[in-house]
Amino acid sequence: MFLQRSAVAIARRAAVAPALRRSLATTAIRRDAVSDPASKKIKTFHEIKTVDDLIGPGAAPGTVPTDLEQSTGLERLEILGKMEGVDIFDMRPLDASRKGTVENPVLVRSAGEEQYAGCTGVPADSHTVIWLGLSKERPVERCPECGSVYKMEYVGPADDHHGHHHHGPEEPKSFANYVKPEYW
Incomplete structure (x- = not known):
């Protein structure tokens, strides 16, 4: 009985095996390769x-x-x-060991005109992430949950002042626009 089953299994494998052993071979040729x-x-x-x-x-x-x-x-x-050991995008996390103040804010480096910073609270992870939008026009933001202050440090190219007047929409006014500067 055992020999009959194994003989049938070998016969099945032999009939299918040549179809499975067929290999695929492809070749890609770059015709526009530069020879220099x-x-x-x-x-x-x-x-x-x-x-x-x-x-x-x-x-x-x-x-x-x-x-x-x-x-x-x-x-x-x-x-x-x-x-070469240069971190192009400066992927280091922000300083979460301290709470930023108006006199000593947490610095956020940015090569663009605006940057988002995520605050998780002080000590770290004491509240959910609150995203703060910093820009060249409004570089300082305060977290509404923990009160930590963040300041954007612009490290991008200098403005060329060649008549490119890209005035975006005017920043909406709030009560903070009417507070005397000495109260800041």
Whole structure:
């Protein structure tokens, strides 16, 4: 009985096996590859001067590209910076060891015109996250829950003042607009 079952199982496998052993082989050919070997050199972080320098060389034909070879733009700039020990986006958490005051606020660095900061309270995680919007026009914000003060430190490019008048909507007025400056 046992031999009959095993003979049937072997016969089934033999009939199906040739169909399963068929392999797939694909080949990708880059027809627009640049033959200049100087363009294949990976530039370092300090050699990046223009946006065109942030395009990777790609992988050699027949190989799988690494993140460094295939990344472009800001991702490539971040990878090159990390390779040289530079944190491009400054991903360190804010100082949560103290409560920010008006005289000594918690500094939030920003390369853009506005930045959001999440306050979790003092001591840390004493309340749910409250998001505060900081901008160049209004760089100081106070958390309504714990009272911690945050100030945006602008580290982006200097304003060129070449007649670009990008006036957004006017900031809505509140009671704080009418408080005397000496009460701040």
